[in-house]
Amino acid sequence: MSGKKIAIVTGASSGMGREMVYLLADHFAALEEIWVIARRKDRLEELVGKVPVSLRILPFDLSDEEDLCMLSGLLKQEQPNVKILVNGAGYGKTGAAGTIPGSLSTGMVRLNDEALVAVTEMVLPYISGNSRIIQFASAAAFMPQPGFAVYAASKSFVLSYSRALAAELKKKEIYVTAVCPGPVETEFFGIALNGGKLAPIKKLTMADPKRVVKKALLDSMKGKRISVYGPWMKAFYVLCRIVPHEILMGFINW
Numbered sequence: 614m615s616g617k618k619i620a621i622v623t624g625a626s627s628g629m630g631r632e633m634v635y636l637l638a639d640h641f642a643a644l645e646e647i648w649v650i651a652r653r654k655d656r657l658e659e660l661v662g663k664v665p666v667s668l669r670i671l672p673f674d675l676s677d678e679e680d681l682c683m684l685s686g687l688l689k690q691e692q693p694n695v696k697i698l699v700n701g702a703g704y705g706k707t708g709a710a711g712t713i714p715g716s717l718s719t720g721m722v723r724l725n726d727e728a729l730v731a732v733t734e735m736v737l738p739y740i741s742g743n744s745r746i747i748q749f750a751s752a753a754a755f756m757p758q759p760g761f762a763v764y765a766a767s768k769s770f771v772l773s774y775s776r777a778l779a780a781e782l783k784k785k786e787i788y789v790t791a792v793c794p795g796p797v798e799t800e801f802f803g804i805a806l807n808g809g810k811l812a813p814i815k816k817l818t819m820a821d822p823k824r825v826v827k828k829a830l831l832d833s834m835k836g837k838r839i840s841v842y843g844p845w846m847k848a849f850y851v852l853c854r855i856v857p858h859e860i861l862m863g864f865i866n867w
Contacts, residue, residue: 616739619646620697623675623732625660626651629749629797630701632826637697638664640830644696650675650684651702675702675728676720685735695739699747700729705764718763725767730774742786745833748775752795752846755853759865768793772839779838790833794825795846818845 620637624630626649634649646667649657654672661668671687673680703725706717729748740746751768758765775791782789796819825842832840841847853861 616691616693617645618643618696619648619669619693620644620699621648621650621695621732621736622699622701623650623728624701624703624749625649626653626656628701629792629794629822629826629829630699631656631660632822633699633701633747633830634660634668635664636823636826636830637699638666641666641697646693675732676723681728681731681735684732688735688739693739694741695736695744696741697745697747698733698736698740699749700732701749702728703749703767705753705761707761707764709760710762713763721763721767725764726770726774729771733778740787744787746775746778746782746787746789747829747833748789748791750775750791750793752793752841752849754791754793755850756858756861759862761865776838788833788836790829790837790840792825792829792832792840793846793850794820794829794842795849796820797822797825818843820846 620641622630622634622637625634630651634647637644637647644666646669647664648669648671649660650671650673651657652672652674654670657668657670657672661670671684673684675681675684704721706713706721733746733748748771750771751765753761753765754768754772756765772791772793775789779789798819798821820843828842829840841850
């Protein structure tokens with residue numbers, strides 16, 4: 614591909630998406646531009662001048678079909694050579710079934726899953742060999758989570774989809790990594806908990822977003838299909854593989 618070498622980061626206005634922009638800009642001198650995507654234009658514009666790479670500000674709501682069409686049109690127009698795609702857009706809401714407004718529950722599926730698939734499939738024709746796709750899933754993907762049912766299910770989808778995609782694209786030298794962090798110090802829980810208190814175990818296992826993102830990128834460059842940060846979440850991953858989920862669900866506390 615002869616187009617401009619770029620990275621695309623969704624969910625770039627905050628949290629791990631924002632940290633990923635900083636990391637890519639500092640470590641990949643060959644990138645000519647990073648397309649940063651999120652709804653909050655003002656937060657995206659704050660990134661300008663803070664990184665040594667040109668940024669293209671794209672204030673898109675990826676759960677909106679019109680905005681997805683705009684992204685598709687831009688790709689066709691620019692014909693870029695996408696070296697790294699980071700799907701970081703998403704949100705979660707806690708609460709028992711029937712207590713979360715329907716629009717928020719279905720919105721999680723639209724953004725966390727449908728938009729992620731749409732962006733991935735849309736960008737694939739512009740991804741060349743020796744490139745990376747980094748999909749932000751969650752440790753919540755490892756098992757069903759009462760009180761966080763829709764979010765956990767949506768991230769389980771991301772993990773399954775990413776693993777299958779990794780197998781499909783390996784021969785093309787396009788490496789797919791599903792990032793599965795536990796609790797991370799971002800705006801996420803302020804939105805997810807609606808002002809509620811975070812369980813003590815989650816405070817204990819809270820991770821620094823910079824470290825999570827650094828490991829995610831390192832694992833991606835190694836060609837790993839799953840990135841799990843920290844001993845707590847690695848232990849949880851193993852536990853979910855050997856202990857029946859019906860037993861583990863009795864200990865889930867949201």
